[in-house]
Amino acid sequence: MVELSIFQGVSWNVVSDVQQLFSYPFMVNALEAGTIVAVMAGVTGWFMVLRRQTFAGHTLSVIAFPGAAAASLAGLPLAVGYFGFCGLGALALAGIAGSRRSLSGESAAIGSLQALALALGFLFVSLYQGILNGLDSLLFGTFLGITSDQVTVLLVVAAVTLVLVCVAGRPLFFASVDADVARAAGVPVQLLGFGFLLVLGLSVAETSQITGALLVFSLLVTPAATAHQLTARPGLGIALSVAIALAVTWLGLALAYFSIYPVGFYVTSLAFGIYVLVRLGRGILDRPRATARLAGATS
Amino acid sequence: MTAKAAAVRFEDAAVRLGGRTIWSDVSLTVAKGEFVAVLGPNGAGKSTLIKAVLGLLPLAAGSVSVLGRPAGQASGAIGYLPQRRNFDAGTRIRGLDIVHLGLDGARWGVPIPGLPSRARETERVREVIELVGAAGYAEEPIGQLSGGEQQRLLIAQALVRRPQLLLLDEPLDSLDLPNQAAVAALVRRICRQEQVAVMLVAHDINPILGYLDRVVYLAGGKAVEGRPEEVISSGTLSRLYGAPIEVLRASDGRLVVVGQPEAPFVHGDRHAHG
Ligand SMILES: Nc1ncnc2c1ncn2[C@@H]1O[C@H](COP(=O)(O)OP(=O)(O)O)[C@@H](O)[C@H]1O
Numbered sequence: 353m354v355e356l357s358i359f360q361g362v363s364w365n366v367v368s369d370v371q372q373l374f375s376y377p378f379m380v381n382a383l384e385a386g387t388i389v390a391v392m393a394g395v396t397g398w399f400m401v402l403r404r405q406t407f408a409g410h411t412l413s414v415i416a417f418p419g420a421a422a423a424s425l426a427g428l429p430l431a432v433g434y435f436g437f438c439g440l441g442a443l444a445l446a447g448i449a450g451s452r453r454s455l456s457g458e459s460a461a462i463g464s465l466q467a468l469a470l471a472l473g474f475l476f477v478s479l480y481q482g483i484l485n486g487l488d489s490l491l492f493g494t495f496l497g498i499t500s501d502q503v504t505v506l507l508v509v510a511a512v513t514l515v516l517v518c519v520a521g522r523p524l525f526f527a528s529v530d531a532d533v534a535r536a537a538g539v540p541v542q543l544l545g546f547g548f549l550l551v552l553g554l555s556v557a558e559t560s561q562i563t564g565a566l567l568v569f570s571l572l573v574t575p576a577a578t579a580h581q582l583t584a585r586p587g588l589g590i591a592l593s594v595a596i597a598l599a600v601t602w603l604g605l606a607l608a609y610f611s612i613y614p615v616g617f618y619v620t621s622l623a624f625g626i627y628v629l630v631r632l633g634r635g636i637l638d639r640p641r642a643t644a645r646l647a648g649a650t651s
Numbered sequence: 652m653t654a655k656a657a658a659v660r661f662e663d664a665a666v667r668l669g670g671r672t673i674w675s676d677v678s679l680t681v682a683k684g685e686f687v688a689v690l691g692p693n694g695a696g697k698s699t700l701i702k703a704v705l706g707l708l709p710l711a712a713g714s715v716s717v718l719g720r721p722a723g724q725a726s727g728a729i730g731y732l733p734q735r736r737n738f739d740a741g742t743r744i745r746g747l748d749i750v751h752l753g754l755d756g757a758r759w760g761v762p763i764p765g766l767p768s769r770a771r772e773t774e775r776v777r778e779v780i781e782l783v784g785a786a787g788y789a790e791e792p793i794g795q796l797s798g799g800e801q802q803r804l805l806i807a808q809a810l811v812r813r814p815q816l817l818l819l820d821e822p823l824d825s826l827d828l829p830n831q832a833a834v835a836a837l838v839r840r841i842c843r844q845e846q847v848a849v850m851l852v853a854h855d856i857n858p859i860l861g862y863l864d865r866v867v868y869l870a871g872g873k874a875v876e877g878r879p880e881e882v883i884s885s886g887t888l889s890r891l892y893g894a895p896i897e898v899l900r901a902s903d904g905r906l907v908v909v910g911q912p913e914a915p916f917v918h919g920d921r922h923a924h925g
Pocket residue numbers: 668669673691692693694695696697698699700
């Protein structure tokens with residue numbers, strides 16, 4: 353069968369296929385890294401969607417690309433480039449947000465930053481010819497060659513940020529849905545905004561290492577947006593966001609292992625598929641309810 | 652009136668924003684448990700007055716004390732409803748959770764279900780949602796509710812901590828007439844039952860006229876305060892605007908202000924900077 357030729361070495365027996373996945377250390381590393389990244393992206397993504405900061409998130413993911421390219425050029429581990437550039441990018445975004453420009457001025461400034469990041473990325477790539485082989489994995493992700501040291505770094509960064517998000521959770525939620533009232537209640541809205549951008553930068557840096565810089569959204573936005581559609585309860589929403597991110601990461605890694613296409617492609621397609629299904633379902637569910645409410649209001 | 656009894660006291664206060672004096676020489680007192688309306692044309696600085704009470708804006712001159720402390724240090728005892736706040740349709744958070752934030756939103760950490768304190772808080776949230784008559788839709792995503800429904804939930808949020816001072820910035824704005832009357836009656840009932848001082852910013856005095864203790868009228872960069880019939884009178888308003896104003900009383904008791912100049916005319920220096 354033609355369509356099956358893209359899957360190699362697969363037995364179509366779930367138990368033995370899963371055993372095969374766990375028999376290679378590099379694959380175990382990839383699954384561990386994917387799990388860490390999915391949990392972190394699920395949580396921070398939920399807040400990002402709530403705060404309508406997907407444009408900032410996208411900019412940070414574009415900044416991840418020159419970060420990785422610069423690290424290769426300098427002979428440093430990729431993670432150094434990802435964390436360094438995304439951290440600096442988050443500071444730049446916080447500076448733009450803090451300078452109290454108009455909203456349109458702000459998005460224009462962020463857009464310019466994006467363009468600069470892309471240009472820098474390609475500059476670094478062309479300065480260092482050797483990287484060209486790895487260009488598609490920088491952009492679209494890879495599960496090969498994730499070392500256990502890398503997993504440890506991912507785990508430490510994720511644990512620290514998740515603890516921070518837990519400590520700031522409720523005021524961050526307040527500031528995100530209702531900044532004016534939160535400020536009046538004594539919540540440090542601006543400080544939380546800066547802090548969240550930094551957390552977002554770290555999440556993007558982590559996620560890029562699995563999905564590639566261009567497909568960060570598949571883990572950071574799509575599961576979170578799906579969760580927001582599924583429930584209006586905050587706690588449940590965050591749990592669902594993490595669950596969806598985990599499911600698409602595990603499935604995506606398994607599919608990528610048995611096939612010739614990059615992991616980012618599968619994670620993105622799976623996440624998008626779930627999102628479309630939920631959107632359609634939500635449209636069907638909401639219609640009779642909205643009509644009933646309107647009828648109730650006019651009677 | 653002793654200083655101790657005052658919920659809010661401004662003394663010779665002034666606010667400057669963007670190099671322009673919004674109002675100055677404002678002295679006024681809101682007593683505990685009193686229902687005060689803040690009236691005036693668009694741009695007169697009503698919202699600015701509320702923000703000064705909250706300590707969100709610094710005074711350029713004078714002083715303000717709130718519940719016996721400097722402004723900004725009593726946030727736990729103040730319920731606040733900002734002006735014209737509509738959650739857009741994409742906000743998929745339950746009204747219930749928004750109200751709950753009024754209770755615990757400033758507390759660090761995350762809510763832990765199952766704690767006895769959590770159960771008590773949930774009970775209080777239900778109670779205050781009942782009080783404002785929003786029980787029928789508190790579980791819906793707030794972005795999908797009408798302006799009036801959102802407003803009731805936001806009033807519940809402002810009330811949930813049993814504040815001593817309630818600051819409501821144009822809470823009647825997005826409501827139809829029967830709802831305006833109902834919310835005004837609700838605010839008055841809370842004010843009396845729970846001895847809450849209320850400063851309610853309104854555009855039109857008529858829906859609240861029957862419930863008010865006193866009125867603060869802002870115009871022309873100055874303020875006057877007094878009983879409604881003293882302040883909403885031809886003499887007082889003409890002096891405040893510096894232009895002839897006539898106040899008519901309709902046969903049903905409604906007040907009509909005639910000859911009220913537009914705010915830009917009053918603030919002659921508005922265009923001075925460009
Ligand atoms: N941050 C600001 N900088 C400069 N001017 C401001 C600012 N905020 C409000 N203003 C001006 O202050 C005046 C009073 O505003 P506001 O208190 O909102 O009026 P009201 O609530 O009575 O309609 C308006 O003319 C407004 O343009």
